Each structure stands twice: as structure tokens, then as C-alpha cells.
Amino acid sequence: MGKSKISIIIAREFAIRVKKKSFIFTTILTPLLFAALMVVPSLIAMYSGGEEGQKIAVVDGSGIVMPYMESDDEYIFTEVTDKSVDELKGNFDNLDYFAIVGISPMDSSKNVSVVTYSRKQMNIDVQNRISRNVEAAVEEHKLKGYGIPQLEEIMADVESDVKMSTYTLDEKGEEKASKVEIFMIIGYIGSFLIYMFIFMFGSMVMRSVIEEKTTRIIEVIVSSVKPFQIMMGKILGVASVALVQFFIWIVFTLIIVTVAGSLLGLDQAAQTMAAASPEVPVEQITAAVQDEGDGFIQALKDVNYAGIVACFIIYFVLGYLLYSSMFAAVGAAVDNEADTQQLVLPITMPLIIGLFMMLHTFQYPDSALSFWGSVIPFTSPMVMMARIAYGVPAWELALSIGVLVLTFVAMAYLSGKIYRVGILMYGKKPGWKEIYKWLKY
């Protein structure tokens, strides 16, 4: 009897939420947003470039730099010999230049200085390019000054080409490409989502408890079903809403990304980019892009997605169960939402502490703080999620999950007692002392 009643409650809690317009709306829109987050950056990379063919005037006082200023589709460097920088500056608005670059004559130690003027802020890429080009020109000019024979061959030989790949060795001694950035991003996003969802669905439980109390339907329901079953039915009903929503999100996002990817031909992005720089042989650029990409894509491929998603689900569910039972107890203790602020503090504090710990952990996954944060049940859902992509020993995972489960059971027991008394109490807002007394009724 008890079992089937709890399932009746779960079914209602699930149905009323899934039928809501807001649920349908967020469930459909969020994957579009996810997909947009994944697709748009590639699109921007494909079509970025801003205005094409902006002219930059170069007044080369040194006489050695201009040959090194390489133009492309975006910026065209034009040498100006008949005007000084000051003249150009004074007449800037009538001239069709995006910027003016003034290069001083070489000083006694054969160095030059560079000034640039522009109406609009120059982006960092152009600035870097100019300073790189000037440095290259000066260096080469200085080297030539030493009169070393066969300099060009030597230079070509010396030109370094260092590619850096970082690997971590796993216990079996196999190397795996480790792109710390990816792990950091996964850890950060994963923990933040867990924090957000625990908060969102936990307070959903709380509001729902308050609603039953204020409409006074709770007294009718409690005459049919045990309070603990009502509470657990509600918690599990909302959990099933969350899981269904996650499932739809994951499936939809994958579909949209796949479809959008093939429609927009993102694979060709590299080629498109390469074709845009005519000075450099296409093969070379493509190769470079692939070189750069290989380690990254390899690392992306090496991420254990199934494991991470499984952990996400486990830690969300357990963390949610723990926190929502506390949220339910608070909801039962008050008469209206305005009164929750004080009582909700001990729930939100550990959640926020967990979030702050995560900000440390996603960069230092193996520190002592990260270890303890991922064992303490109130912070472990967030902190463990930040560690998980780096790989966590099985015993630590087992310990963390075990502690979390036990804490949930204990918390559900205590919350059940508070809930049982609280839902039938009206009037004065209870203090901590009062709630402590309820545990003994």
C-alpha cells in the first residue's frame, strides 16, 4: 500500500510540472542555447575578419622595416615617404587610413621605436603583428651587420619549431594527452551546473511544500498518506522531472549540433581560413591547423564523457536528495515564502561554500582542500565534479558517494521529523529552538 501511494504522489508531482508551459519552454529552448554556444564560436571563427582591406600608413624612418610589414586581406600596409607622421596625423580625417605607424630612424645601438595612431582602438592582433614585424626586421638587420657568411642558410636552420604537448601517465603507464584547459572547463561547467540545479530543484521542492501548507490541502493528504511518504514522493517527483529534462537536453543538443554541424560544413572551416591567406601556402596552414588541433581534439576525444555524465547524474541526484530534504523541512516549518530567508541560510551556506571550493579545485584538483571538499557531503557534489575530469581514484569516489548516501539517509530521517510536525503548525514563525523540539515530538 505504502509503495503504491508514494508512486501516486510521484506521478502527480511529475505530471503537474511537465505539463507546465515554462517546463516545455525551457526544455526546448535550452538545447538551442547549448547548441548555439557550441556552434556560434566556430561560425564566428569562420566569418570573422571584420572590415576588409583597411589601409595602414607606414612612415619608415629606419629604412629597414617596411619590407617586413606583410599585408593581407584585412590590413594593407602602405609606405608613405612624402609626408611626416605629424602631417599625416594633422590630416588624418581626410586620408583613408585606418592607422598610422611611425618608425623612428635607427639609434646608435641600431634599435628603433614605434608609435601608432588610430581613431579606433587597434585590436591586439594588429598591435602584436606590427611589433613582431618590427622586431624581426631589427634583429635581422643587426645579424646582417655581423657579416656572417651563409647567414640565410643558418637562419633557416636555426628557426625553431617547438610544439608542446603535455601528457600525464595513468597508473598503467600509458600516456594520455592531457589538456588541462579542457579538464578545467569541464570541471568548472559541471560543478556550476550541479550547484545551479540543486538550488533550482531544491527550492522547487520547498515552494511546493509551502504551497500545500498555505492552501491547507496538506491536512487532507496527510489523512491518507504518511508525512514521510508525502515528502519523499515530492522529492522523487521533482527529481524525475530534472532527470527527464537532462535527458531531453542531452539528446536534443547532440541532434542539433550534429545537424547544424553538417549543414554549415564546419569541417571546412580550416580550409576556408587557410584559403584566406594567399601569401602562405595553403598546405602549410592546413597542416599547422591540424597540428594545433590534433592535441586538442585528441584530448577532447580522450575525455571520458560517459564517465563524466554518469558522475554528473549521480552527484546531482545525491546532492539534490540531500539538499531538497533540507529544503522540504524548511518549507514545512514556515507559513509563507517570505519567512524562509533565515531558515534557508544553513542550506545555502554550504552550497555556496562548495561553489567557492570548486573555484579552487578546478585548478588544483589534487590539493588537500579539494580532497576534503569532495568527501564532505555538503560540498562533495560540486567539488567532486570539478575533479572528475582529471581522473579520481576509485576509492575516493566510493568514499565520497558512500558518505553522501549515508548523510542523505540521516538527513531525510531528521527532515521527515521536522516536516511531520511542521506541516500541521500554523501561526508563529518557529525559531531554531522550536524546530529542535519538533525532532522529539
Next chain:
Amino acid sequence: MGIITCSGITKKFGNFTALNSVSLDIPKGKIFGLLGPNGAGKTTLIRIINQITLPDSGELLFNGAPIRPSDVENIGYLPEERGLYKKMKVGEQAIYLAKLKGMSGKQATKELKEWFVKFSIQGWWDKKVEELSKGMAQKIQFITTVMHKPQLLILDEPFSGFDPVNVNLIRKEILALKEAGTTIILSTHNMESVEELCDNIALINKSNLIVAGGVDEIRRKYGNNHVEVIYRGTDPVALAGAPVTVVSDDIYKGNRRAVLDVSGGATSAQILGELIKGNDIVSYQELMPRMNDIFIKLVTNN
């Protein structure tokens, strides 16, 4: 053996005693009035019968056996503070509540449709509760309380919120349910409906049971054996042949009204036999004290 038998039920909340060793027998198929001032412990007793609260000590029998969790399916409870989910549709909601009382969805739908016809509210099925007036919502609440055909119905202030027409409708339904064999516990402060509906009552005050028994029996017990005669005539009534004392004899709405003390053992036949001799009798009735007066007397003396 009644449907509910309490013996020595005690319930404390911290230092506060809500019920102090209450023993009661609620007979089957009757309407039982549970009376008492606010805060006396009625709601606690009702919650104990509903197994919402467990007593600290004492025994509660349902149909002669210790009450079990599954017995809630044979009890219908209309709390004083009641409500429904505002955003849920009426039909859906009633079926949900019936399922929680152990009915199947199919059975509940069939039963509910019959009730909707009976109350001629067929159009409400798909309305949300928030669209209903308070009285309309009360009707739905009543239906959800009784639709699983409980053996025991606990109604806490069932008439509050209803207009006189609907009070009558609910009153008729309560009597029909009694006719069909349902035992009803009626908790109310409306003493008129106690006099009219209840067969037995129990009065609880300050956590203790003060009085329990048949309504007529209690009214007689707390009355002073007066009868009231209304007659047409000008002379004060003369009753030489019957062992009565005249308490009062005045003009009353164009007639005369005499109150007689019959403690001496006079029968109605004796009194009427005497009266008929010189008077035109309009009415004759046993003058029982109002439940209201008994209530006030017992509660203030306690």
C-alpha cells in the same frame, strides 16, 4: 462495540497536554457530535483517529481491532482548515485524492461523475480550483471526502462557508450517508446542527472528556424538567389535578405561555387532561435546554 473505541488516550506536546486519558466509544451508524471550545483537544483527537498523530499512550480500536495504517482508506476526513490545489483541475484533483484513499482511477472517475451529476456541477470537471468560488470549492471538498465511501466520516465544521441552500444540500447528504450506514463524527460549534443531526455527543474541555452520551439524554439531564404550554385564554392556567408547579405564566405573542415544572412526576397526559378543560391549547412541548446553554454551562463551570 463501536466503530471507534478509545481508551485512555493521552497526547502531550512538550509540556502541554493536549489530551488527558480520554476514553470514548463511537457507535456504528450514528452521527456523533464532538464538541468543545477552541483549543480543547478536539483536533488532536481527530488527528489521532486519522493516524496523523500517534498518541503517547492509550489504545485506539477501529471496528474492534487496533487501528492499522490501511484503515485510513475506510475513513474520510474533512478538516476545518481545508483547501485544494489551486492550479489543478477539479476532476483531476478529486481523482488524485481518491487514489490516495486507495481507489482505482477508473472507479474514482465513475464515482466522481455520479457526484457531479448529483450536485449538478458537470461543467466544473476541467475548471481549475482557483476559478471556483469558495462555496463551489467547498462542495468539491465535500465530494472528495466522501467519494471513496468511507465507513467513518469525520467532518470538522462541514457547514462553514456554505449559503443556506447549500447547507441544506450538505445536511441532506449527511443524513443520506447515515441512512446508508456510514458513521459520522461531526465536530462543530453550531449547536443547532448538533441538536438536529447528532445522536450522541462528547464534550471535551481543557484536554479532558467532560461528558458523553445520547443527545436527548444529556439535554434532559441538564434540563430542569420544564414543559411549555402555549394556550389561548385570559386567565392564568389552573392545574389543580396534576403534580406541577407553575414557573411562569405570561402573555406571549397574543397568546399565553406557561412554563411548568414537572419534577413531581406529572405525565403529559395528566397535564394536558387538566389544561384542556378550560383552555384552547396551541402547543405543548417538553422544554429541553438548548445544547448551546449546556455547552456554556459545562465549559464555564469546568
